[in-house]
Amino acid sequence: MKKGDILICSELSRLGRNLLIIMAILNECMNRDIQVWTIKDNYRLGSDISSKVLAFAFGLSAEIERNLISQRTKKALARKRAEGVILGRPVGSKSAKTKLTGKEKKIQELLDKKVSYSTIGRILGIYRVTVSNFVKRHGLETQGTWRKQ
Numbered sequence: 305m306k307k308g309d310i311l312i313c314s315e316l317s318r319l320g321r322n323l324l325i326i327m328a329i330l331n332e333c334m335n336r337d338i339q340v341w342t343i344k345d346n347y348r349l350g351s352d353i354s355s356k357v358l359a360f361a362f363g364l365s366a367e368i369e370r371n372l373i374s375q376r377t378k379k380a381l382a383r384k385r386a387e388g389v390i391l392g393r394p395v396g397s398k399s400a401k402t403k404l405t406g407k408e409k410k411i412q413e414l415l416d417k418k419v420s421y422s423t424i425g426r427i428l429g430i431y432r433v434t435v436s437n438f439v440k441r442h443g444l445e446t447q448g449t450w451r452k453q
Contacts, residue, residue, distance in 0.1 A: 305338050306336070306338075309338050309339075310338070310339045311340045312343065313340070313341075313343070314342065314343050315343070315345060316347070316359065316366060317369070322370075327359070330363070334356060337351055340359070398441075402438065411424060411428075411439065414427070415439070415444060421439070
């Protein structure tokens, strides 16, 4: 961006993930004489001192808000653990949908042509072990003795 341009964003907190990033972006914009306009709050920040103070205050409040959300989330997770709730995916369970879901026919055709797991993996853009696990899990047939059964 160059002098006189306008940077439009939904709100100041969307400019970065933390106060330092937001302040760096706003400082760079103000140094280059780029205005920052926010849609949600209808702010027009330029290179004047009041804009700098306002930008700092908003950036600080956004970081405080994110920290409060993080703390609430951590406390809620700790409370759930204390109550004995098991968080996350159940141990040993697998997702019904994988990278290869819907490609069973293609894999079976390649296996029928005696294409190796490594080659199938390269064709499909995945690792050999993923192909091997998928074949075992779905009971796909392998032809011949060229592969361990």
